[in-house]
Amino acid sequence: MPRSRTAAEAALAQIESELGQALPPFAPGDLDALAAAGGGDVRRLKRWLKRRTAGEALAHVIGGFEFRGRRFAIDKRAYVTDPEVTHLVDALLRRARAHAAASGRPPLLAEIGVGCGTLALTLRAELPDAQVVGLDLDPDALAVAAANAARLGLPLRLVESDLFDDWPADLPAPDFIYGDPPWGDSTTLYDADRPLSHYMAMPPASSFPLGGRTGVHAQILRAAAVRGWASEIWLNAGVLPRAELEALAGSAARWEIVTPRPGLSLLCCQMAPAAAK
Numbered sequence: 001m002p003r004s005r006t007a008a009e010a011a012l013a014q015i016e017s018e019l020g021q022a023l024p025p026f027a028p029g030d031l032d033a034l035a036a037a038g039g040g041d042v043r044r045l046k047r048w049l050k051r052r053t054a055g056e057a058l059a060h061v062i063g064g065f066e067f068r069g070r071r072f073a074i075d076k077r078a079y080v081t082d083p084e085v086t087h088l089v090d091a092l093l094r095r096a097r098a099h100a101a102a103s104g105r106p107p108l109l110a111e112i113g114v115g116c117g118t119l120a121l122t123l124r125a126e127l128p129d130a131q132v133v134g135l136d137l138d139p140d141a142l143a144v145a146a147a148n149a150a151r152l153g154l155p156l157r158l159v160e161s162d163l164f165d166d167w168p169a170d171l172p173a174p175d176f177i178y179g180d181p182p183w184g185d186s187t188t189l190y191d192a193d194r195p196l197s198h199y200m201a202m203p204p205a206s207s208f209p210l211g212g213r214t215g216v217h218a219q220i221l222r223a224a225a226v227r228g229w230a231s232e233i234w235l236n237a238g239v240l241p242r243a244e245l246e247a248l249a250g251s252a253a254r255w256e257i258v259t260p261r262p263g264l265s266l267l268c269c270q271m272a273p274a275a276a277k
């Protein structure tokens, strides 16, 4: 048995002895992940096990997570990226490369709701010529994104903004708008590993949308239309039913619902300026 796993079990035994009762079982893999990050430090593991038991997200407790082979630092100031959004990154890489080949210039991408910077920094790394602007209404999340950008050595322009209210005046309309805005409600969860309590432990503006299950998506589409932007828009829609996305896309000039994996959806659309009226 690895030394760290032994230390995690020792920490667990100490907590249970202090409490005089067993802790609820940990999700598969949790104890190993805590043990691996905590090394052999039993006192640290004891603190982490208590925080995890109280409902903090695993990534918040251990201070980081992996996404497409890169390590991102995180804490309670920012939303923990869902691994499913890797499909959104794949779609954007494909479309942004095609755009660059057709236009002969690097694309400008805007992430709405950049959070800790995972998607924007992954795109910056995988599309080195692209310009990426990350927008978020939460300055705490932006501070985490800035720290990740510095640590990974990937310059990223970050703007505190509700929707596109503070879009930089020196930039044209983005070629692509994308993001994983808050969507859904307590009945639309990815899987049992991330119960409602996981989302309740995220920053309040990051998990559940203002204005209903697709409320933020609708605001983003409208904001792009109001500006007369013809940007190609890619929004993660998680496990929301297709009918809700079709209703949302009704105001778009063209749209498509992409299903990268059964049960998961991405909305791709382009707004007609008339939809602003």
Ligand SMILES: C[S@@+](CC[C@H](N)C(=O)[O-])C[C@H]1O[C@@H](n2cnc3c(N)ncnc32)[C@H](O)[C@@H]1O
Pocket: 079, 080, 081, 082, 085, 112, 113, 114, 115, 116, 117, 118, 119, 135, 136, 137, 138, 141, 161, 162, 163, 179, 180, 181, 182, 205, 206, 207, 216
């Ligand atoms: C589900 S989190 C996703 C964060 C990041 N894209 C990721 O995958 O890790 C949604 C993010 O959208 C931001 N957000 C919510 N409403 C917003 C709005 N009206 N304008 C800008 N950002 C918003 C939240 O603060 C949060 O950081």
